[in-house]
Amino acid sequence: MVMSTSISHAPAPRHRRSRARSALVLGMAGLLAAAGVTALSGTAEAASTLGAAAAEKGRYFGAAVAAQHLGESGYAATLNTEFNSSTPENEMKWDAVERTRNSFTFGAADQIVNHAQSRGMKVRGHTLVWHSQLPGWVGGLGAADLRSAMNNHINKVMQHYKGKIHSWDVVNEAFQDGNSGARRSSPFQDKLGDGFIEEAFRTARAADPAAKLCYNDYNTDGINAKSNAVYNLVRDFKARGVPIDCVGFQSHFNSASPVPGDYQANLKRFADLGVDVQITELDIEGSGTAQANNYSNVVKACLAVSRCTGITVWGVTDKYSWRASGTPLLFDGNYTKKPAYHAVLSALGGSG
Numbered sequence: 001m002v003m004s005t006s007i008s009h010a011p012a013p014r015h016r017r018s019r020a021r022s023a024l025v026l027g028m029a030g031l032l033a034a035a036g037v038t039a040l041s042g043t044a045e046a047a048s049t050l051g052a053a054a055a056e057k058g059r060y061f062g063a064a065v066a067a068q069h070l071g072e073s074g075y076a077a078t079l080n081t082e083f084n085s086s087t088p089e090n091e092m093k094w095d096a097v098e099r100t101r102n103s104f105t106f107g108a109a110d111q112i113v114n115h116a117q118s119r120g121m122k123v124r125g126h127t128l129v130w131h132s133q134l135p136g137w138v139g140g141l142g143a144a145d146l147r148s149a150m151n152n153h154i155n156k157v158m159q160h161y162k163g164k165i166h167s168w169d170v171v172n173e174a175f176q177d178g179n180s181g182a183r184r185s186s187p188f189q190d191k192l193g194d195g196f197i198e199e200a201f202r203t204a205r206a207a208d209p210a211a212k213l214c215y216n217d218y219n220t221d222g223i224n225a226k227s228n229a230v231y232n233l234v235r236d237f238k239a240r241g242v243p244i245d246c247v248g249f250q251s252h253f254n255s256a257s258p259v260p261g262d263y264q265a266n267l268k269r270f271a272d273l274g275v276d277v278q279i280t281e282l283d284i285e286g287s288g289t290a291q292a293n294n295y296s297n298v299v300k301a302c303l304a305v306s307r308c309t310g311i312t313v314w315g316v317t318d319k320y321s322w323r324a325s326g327t328p329l330l331f332d333g334n335y336t337k338k339p340a341y342h343a344v345l346s347a348l349g350g351s352g
């Protein structure tokens with residue numbers, strides 16, 4: 001398990017049980033700091049934030065971040081206190097960074113990366129090759145031109161962020177929903193054929209060899225035809241030496257699409273192929289105890305799979321969620337901790 005240096009930046013637990021213990025912990029911290037030891041997580045007290053609690057379990061706990069909200073004090077304070085990983089919610093997508101061919105605009109994404117880095121948070125990169133939020137010019141290219149545009153996009157974006165991104169969603173949502181197990185129609189699929197995913201991963205490996213390269217999708221959270229198709233892709237890549245390091249399970253849940261009973265088993269079967277698994281866009285519609293229990297079950301499933309390296313919730317507060325009416329996140333619109341927050345912290349072994 002690779003431990004992040006961000007652990008040392010996790011806020012210290014706010015509630016100490018006694019002054020004596022507090023003094024002891026501080027004293028030990030001083031000794032360890034003097035000895036050049038920076039990772040202080042794992043001391044006697046339970047962690048009191050999501051990021052710190054996850055770090056004690058060797059995981060990260062992140063949130064999707066929107067650059068336009070970073071100036072709001074409650075938003076920034078919650079992000080900075082609770083999370084130790086950030087994923088730009090929209091700012092690294094193709095239409096945001098390369099709206100015009102080979103002309104790159106990284107301003108909003110840089111804002112998120114700089115915010116995260118200056119606070120010791122990791123950053124997940126989302127996403128390089130996706131059929132959605134794709135500028136029209138891409139779909140208008142012929143096959144040879146499209147291949148070169150795809151590789152140029154991967155190269156330029158990954159080189160810009162080289163060394164700053166711990167995991168990249170190289171290809172996002174390439175499979176159809178339902179029982180077919182087939183690829184989804186997209187300019188990439190339709191013009192380049194099945195090989196576009198392999199080509200994207202090979203290009204990505206060369207562009208930033210240190211970044212973990214992920215395939216990311218939704219409705220693949222349980223064992224079903226769609227996740228079987230992804231499983232077969234990953235198994236084939238591993239067998240042929242095509243670079244792939246992780247699979248992202250978006251985990252957008254609601255009553256019509258509940259947390260599957262075989263969620264943990266599904267994470268485990270992918271991990272057993274020799275890739276990390278990450279929960280990349282978690283949100284669960286609902287409220288109160290029911291929502292809290294669902295969140296708890298997801299966290300416990302990740303902790304039970306040793307190669308489940310981290311969890312990202314798809315936003316900081318319900319009010320800015322892509323489906324705000326479903327109140328799917330851990331903080332309400334006033335940044336008050338919901339029962340789901342306490343359930344997650346407790347499942348991570350922390351205490352508030």
Ligand code: 9MR
Binds near residue numbers: 090132133218250281
């Ligand atoms: O949360 C994102 C929202 O702000 C955008 O309008 C939307 C556009 O497609 O994308 C949302 O994020 C998606 C993510 O990038 C990929 N998986 C599904 C997410 C929710 O739609």
